[in-house]
Amino acid sequence: xxxxxxxxxxxxxxxxxxxxxxxxxxxxxxxxxxxxxxxxxxxxxxxxxxxxxxxxxxxxxxxxxxxxxxxxxxxxxxxxxxxxxxxxxxxxxxxxxxxxxxxxxxxxxxxxxxxxxxxxxxxxxxxxxxxxxxxxxxxxxxxxxxxxxxxxxxxxxxxxxxxxxxxxxxxxxxxxxxxxxxxxxxxxxxxxxxxxxxxxxxxxxxxxxxxxxxxxxxxxxxxxxxxxxxxxxxxxxxxxxxxxxxxxxxxxxxxxxxxxxxxxxxxxxxxxxxxxxxxxxxxxxxxxxxxxxxxxxxxxxxxxxxxxxxxxxxxxxxxxxxxxxxxxxxxxxxxxxxxxxxxxxxxxxxxxxxxxxxxxxxxxxxxxxxxxxxxxxxxxxxxxxxxxxxxxxxxxxxxxxxxxxxxxxxxxxxxxxxxxxxxxxxxxxxxxxxxxxxxxxxxxxxxxxxxxxxxxxxxxxxxxxxxxxxxxxxxxxxxxxxxxxxxxxxxxxxxxxxxxxxxxxxxxxxxxxxxxxxxxxxxxxxxxxxxxxxxxxxxxxxxxxxxxxxxxxxxxxxxxxxxxxxxxxxxxxxxxxxxxxxxxxxxxxxxxxxxxxxxxxxxxxxxxxxxxxxxxxxxxxxxxxxxxxxxxxxxxxxxxxxxxxxxxxxxxxxxxxxxxxxxxxxxxxxxxxxxxxxxxxxxxxxxxxxxxxxxxxxxxxxxxxxxxxxxxxxxxxxxxxxxxxxxxxxxxxx
DNA sequence: CATACTGCTGTTTTT
DNA sequence: CAGCAGTATG
Numbered sequence: 001x002x003x004x005x006x007x008x009x010x011x012x013x014x015x016x017x018x019x020x021x022x023x024x025x026x027x028x029x030x031x032x033x034x035x036x037x038x039x040x041x042x043x044x045x046x047x048x049x050x051x052x053x054x055x056x057x058x059x060x061x062x063x064x065x066x067x068x069x070x071x072x073x074x075x076x077x078x079x080x081x082x083x084x085x086x087x088x089x090x091x092x093x094x095x096x097x098x099x100x101x102x103x104x105x106x107x108x109x110x111x112x113x114x115x116x117x118x119x120x121x122x123x124x125x126x127x128x129x130x131x132x133x134x135x136x137x138x139x140x141x142x143x144x145x146x147x148x149x150x151x152x153x154x155x156x157x158x159x160x161x162x163x164x165x166x167x168x169x170x171x172x173x174x175x176x177x178x179x180x181x182x183x184x185x186x187x188x189x190x191x192x193x194x195x196x197x198x199x200x201x202x203x204x205x206x207x208x209x210x211x212x213x214x215x216x217x218x219x220x221x222x223x224x225x226x227x228x229x230x231x232x233x234x235x236x237x238x239x240x241x242x243x244x245x246x247x248x249x250x251x252x253x254x255x256x257x258x259x260x261x262x263x264x265x266x267x268x269x270x271x272x273x274x275x276x277x278x279x280x281x282x283x284x285x286x287x288x289x290x291x292x293x294x295x296x297x298x299x300x301x302x303x304x305x306x307x308x309x310x311x312x313x314x315x316x317x318x319x320x321x322x323x324x325x326x327x328x329x330x331x332x333x334x335x336x337x338x339x340x341x342x343x344x345x346x347x348x349x350x351x352x353x354x355x356x357x358x359x360x361x362x363x364x365x366x367x368x369x370x371x372x373x374x375x376x377x378x379x380x381x382x383x384x385x386x387x388x389x390x391x392x393x394x395x396x397x398x399x400x401x402x403x404x405x406x407x408x409x410x411x412x413x414x415x416x417x418x419x420x421x422x423x424x425x426x427x428x429x430x431x432x433x434x435x436x437x438x439x440x441x442x443x444x445x446x447x448x449x450x451x452x453x454x455x456x457x458x459x460x461x462x463x464x465x466x467x468x469x470x471x472x473x474x475x476x477x478x479x480x481x482x483x484x485x486x487x488x489x490x491x492x493x494x495x496x497x498x499x500x501x502x503x504x505x506x507x508x509x510x511x512x513x514x515x516x517x518x519x520x521x522x523x524x525x526x527x528x529x530x531x532x533x534x535x536x537x538x539x540x541x542x543x544x545x546x547x548x549x550x551x552x553x554x555x556x557x558x559x560x561x562x563x564x565x566x567x568x569x570x571x572x573x574x575x576x577x578x579x580x581x582x583x584x585x586x587x588x589x590x591x592x593x594x595x596x597x598x599x600x601x602x603x604x605x606x607x608x609x610x611x612x613x614x615x616x617x618x619x620x621x622x623x624x625x626x627x628x629x630x631x632x633x634x635x636x637x638x639x640x641x642x643x644x645x646x647x648x649x650x651x652x653x654x655x656x657x658x659x660x661x662x663x664x665x666x667x668x669x670x671x672x673x674x675x676x677x678x679x680x681x682x683x684x685x686x687x688x689x690x691x692x693x694x695x696x697x698x699x700x701x702x703x704x705x706x707x708x709x710x711x712x713x714x715x716x717x718x719x720x721x722x723x724x725x726x727x728x729x730x731x732x733x734x
Numbered sequence: 735c736a737t738a739c740t741g742c743t744g745t746t747t748t749t
Numbered sequence: 750c751a752g753c754a755g756t757a758t759g
Contacts, residue, residue: 412735539749619750
């Protein structure tokens with residue numbers, strides 16, 4: 001069995017899996033089999049009796065990575081991972097807090113807030129503190145608070161501040177904390193900090209977990225932030241063995257608090273840590289790897305690692321200089337079309353990666369026009385849609401009447417005659433007496449401080465929630481949700497509207513009930529109600545609900561979301577100074593290096609082919625911008641890059657061009673033929689032509705047929721022009 | 735209370 | 750340009 005686990009590993013992998021030292025640091029390059037090593041090591045530790053499933057804790061950053069790890073361990077061991085703690089930092093912290101809510105100082109049914117909830121709550125707080133929102137943007141306060149929490153710093157630990165900014169931020173932070181505690185709300189950073197403090201304040205509890213987990217494995221170690229590292233340090237008792245896997249060259253989340261230094265800190269904090277490197281890449285051609293290695297060598301202070309491969313050289317990296325973003329998209333679509341024209345290739349082999357989401361639109365339009373199916377990753381996620389969050393707000397109130405964030409959201413959605421003035425009264429009383437909005441409302445109704453109209457409206461709302469909660473007590477989760485959708489008036493609100501958007505919202509709400517029907521609470525949540533468990537799940541795994549994941553689509557995503565994935569054919573679009581590296585990162589050297597790592601991540605996603613594109617001009621924020629090609633392009637070895645000129649594209653029409661709507665492919669030659677002629681001969685896409693005034697050019701496109709046909713021709717002298725074929729007097733240049 | 739208009743702001747994203 | 754949030758208006 002042990003042989004089975006280790007038999008298909010290379011030498012360093014084998015060593016990483018079977019290493020004996022107490023603490024192990026594995027520097028694993030892109031495509032070197034990092035997850036594989038981690039999974040095999042866990043299996044090995046169990047099979048050899050070094051550990052029991054019960055004593056293993058493996059932590060990742062995303063739910064997806066956690067699920068993959070669990071699945072692969074199960075497949076390898078051929079039995080379920082019962083007893084093992086495999087999950088995300090946040091997931092595991094949540095589990096601890098649910099189990100030990102009392103020790104953590106939380107109400108039993110505490111709820112998790114996502115960043116959107118958090119943002120609203122902070123905005124609310126800034127308003128009630130009577131601060132000028134333009135001077136104190138909620139975004140900034142949110143950033144401040146999360147940063148402090150990521151560093152493990154509570155308001156009281158900050159002491160007196162000497163400038164207005166920090167003083168005000170601290171005040172907001174303090175008020176925010178108070179409100180959260182009162183409402184039983186926990187944000188993402190709070191999950192980690194609370195779990196940390198809970199251990200710190202309960203030594204016997206900590207000792208229990210230290211004794212239990214003797215094998216702790218951490219994936220993507222370069223992405224850990226301050227509190228995550230501190231949490232791991234705390235967990236490590238005398239008999240804890242650490243395995244940390246990471247790649248400093250793939251650290252791309254510094255901007256949200258990830259500390260690449262944690263890797264070095266680890267070796268300092270745990271003397272005797274055995275460091276080993278996985279440098280053989282099983283993914284990419286040597287061309288791609290050389291390009292990636294050369295690029296990343298421009299960064300300073302690396303831990304040092306050079307990927308190599310036994311694989312073949314492969315194609316050079318193609319570089320296309322587009323005139324503008326339209327032309328860039330056009331070129332990419334053409335390359336995809338010709339790739340897909342071969343029966344061996346699939347659309348899903350292709351990924352278009354870009355720096356920022358705004359770039360996707362032009363690409364999308366071009367793909368749409370060419371009739372190529374695509375899928376965009378990242379974007380609105382199911383549990384983050386407005387209508388879903390509204391529904392969740394009702395559910396949250398049902399579970400916990402003091403959830404102020406939920407109260408704010410549900411109280412007038414759909415509108416029920418509760419105006420801003422009434423709410424202001426409720427809020428100010430809640431603030432004065434330090435009670436929840438719910439309690440404040442109850443008080444105000446009883447003390448008759450509200451106008452009779454407002455009082456009835458608000459009273460009906462309280463009644464609605466209370467009866468709803470009562471009626472739902474004995475119902476199954478999805479029945480509760482259906483009941484809520486009906487009685488809250490949410491569903492009706494959207495059903496009344498006739499437009500398509502509202503229709504989609506109705507469907508989403510129905511899908512919510514569906515999701516609830518599929519939901520089974522995880523083991524640690526069985527002690528709470530299914531509703532509370534479901535709400536936690538919604539916040540913690542906002543998931544994309546795997547839309548058409550299995551379809552054969554071109555994949556589009558930002559470079560950030562491409563980390564961890566691989567594709568045979570990768571496009572890196574928008575390789576321009578100011579875009580990538582992004583304008584905002586050009587000031588500091590550190591941020592520029594992170595951009596470079598991002599580019600490194602992009603390049604190392606590719607198995608076989610890379611096409612990079614940049615546009616000479618691009619419409620950005622409504623303005624025409626000129627950008628120089630990205631410095632990252634010039635940081636690649638010259639001999640590995642092939643500049644694609646309009647000319648060069650044209651010299652191999654069959655390979656690089658594919659018929660577009662106005663062209664027909666000649667079956668025999670596989671050459672695109674326009675529905676018009678020059679000198680009596682059919683025009684080919686990519687054909688070289690001569691114009692009396694503009695000189696030599698290349699046929700790029702054709703619209704219409706026969707006499708009316710218009711040809712798009714790219715001339716070296718004037719760029720691309722649309723010409724009516726019958727008037728242009730074009731001369732064919734073979 | 736809903737709609738229209740205005741002004742502002744524009745990286746990356748998981749939990 | 751375009752999407753959002755917040756305000757003015759009916």
